[in-house]
Amino acid sequence: MSSHSSAIKYIIRARFDVDGIVEKPDVIGAIFGQTEGLFGAELDLRELQKSGRVGRIEVEITSQRDNKTTGTIIIPTSLDKVSTAIIAASIESIDRIGPCIAKITLEKIEDIRETKRKAIIERAKEILQKWSLETLPETEEMLKEVSEILRMARIREYGPEKLPAGPEIDSAKEIIIVEGRADVINLVRHGIYNVIALEGVKIPDTVIKLTREKEATAFLDGDHGGDLILKELLNVANIKYVARAPRGKEVEDLTAKEIEEALRAKVPVEEILERRRRRKRVLVSKEIVEAAEELKGSLEAILFNEKMERISRLPVSELAEKLREIEGVNTVVFDGIITQRLVDIASERNIKYLIGARISDVIKQPLGVSLLTFDDILD
Numbered sequence: 001m002s003s004h005s006s007a008i009k010y011i012i013r014a015r016f017d018v019d020g021i022v023e024k025p026d027v028i029g030a031i032f033g034q035t036e037g038l039f040g041a042e043l044d045l046r047e048l049q050k051s052g053r054v055g056r057i058e059v060e061i062t063s064q065r066d067n068k069t070t071g072t073i074i075i076p077t078s079l080d081k082v083s084t085a086i087i088a089a090s091i092e093s094i095d096r097i098g099p100c101i102a103k104i105t106l107e108k109i110e111d112i113r114e115t116k117r118k119a120i121i122e123r124a125k126e127i128l129q130k131w132s133l134e135t136l137p138e139t140e141e142m143l144k145e146v147s148e149i150l151r152m153a154r155i156r157e158y159g160p161e162k163l164p165a166g167p168e169i170d171s172a173k174e175i176i177i178v179e180g181r182a183d184v185i186n187l188v189r190h191g192i193y194n195v196i197a198l199e200g201v202k203i204p205d206t207v208i209k210l211t212r213e214k215e216a217t218a219f220l221d222g223d224h225g226g227d228l229i230l231k232e233l234l235n236v237a238n239i240k241y242v243a244r245a246p247r248g249k250e251v252e253d254l255t256a257k258e259i260e261e262a263l264r265a266k267v268p269v270e271e272i273l274e275r276r277r278r279r280k281r282v283l284v285s286k287e288i289v290e291a292a293e294e295l296k297g298s299l300e301a302i303l304f305n306e307k308m309e310r311i312s313r314l315p316v317s318e319l320a321e322k323l324r325e326i327e328g329v330n331t332v333v334f335d336g337i338i339t340q341r342l343v344d345i346a347s348e349r350n351i352k353y354l355i356g357a358r359i360s361d362v363i364k365q366p367l368g369v370s371l372l373t374f375d376d377i378l379d
Helices: 024-035 045-050 081-092 112-134 137-154 181-189 205-213 224-236 256-264 269-278 286-295 316-325 340-348
Strands: 010-018 058-065 068-077 100-111 156-158 163-165 174-178 195-197 215-220 241-244 300-304 310-315 331-338 353-359 370-373
Touching (some): 010 081, 024 081, 068 100, 081 100, 163 181, 174 205, 181 195, 195 205, 215 256, 224 269, 241 256, 241 269, 286 300, 300 316, 316 340, 340 353
Parallel strands (some): 174 195, 215 241, 331 353, 353 370
Antiparallel strands (some): 010 100, 156 163, 163 195, 300 310
């Protein structure tokens, strides 16, 4: 990379597929040759490299077989976003490498500073963890007591409603809304300080106001109570994301790992609302409607093959493991909740339809599997 490489902001990563066998110099030649003069001198790769605003272009050939070559192109730039995007697009416009037809696909533009920040934070977490582990066991108990006292002192009463909140609720740009005081205590105990509790199903004005000023994530219990509060929050507050404790668990009981996983799996509110909008009556075959009618309240599942013939009926509790074993399943109708685990298994097993009593709100929309609820298909 050039002497200015310290200022590198973005890295363009693209892959190339070539009909024929080519070598690195051919690829480099095509990159310079076929982008030359497209956008004048200020976006000419040779000029940009001379001035150090584009670093050294790396080419890796990953495979050469069956008379085809594939590999990756990596271009570091310290340009702004617009110029970087134009360069990425002009790289994609290359259609020949050497004498052969080629296709170039942009894989991603990586923001170096973002990646660096993440790496630093991850490393800082490791350092902290190692540090806590190395503290001597007898002093550990003492430290634990002292920090518990300090921590309790850090939970404050916020707003006219005196809501339990973490110490960073004012300074943080993003906040986490939980159901009660015990949830705040648990999150603060695990180092999350930008948290505030609702203390009831009625949403306090203080929280409504905070959601207009800051990016808010609702982090709720994985039970019916959590569903009700979510409904209320979506009506009156400006929530950006929703995270849920695992089904049947409460936020106050989660371990550090469970908290991290739940927050990582948070879902944008638009997705939840879109899903609700889509849940208008959907026309499906009469076999499915009959199965849904029959299963209501049974806690059982019926599996169909592609010809819509029933191939099995079993308790919902065995559904996950049986889906991994039974071949030829096309549609699953069951009196239970569609969870991420079932969606993942359906995806793996090429099952086309999952039709359940309800859909867990926190699901990443799968490719190739259609999710429906009994409400979608029954009057």
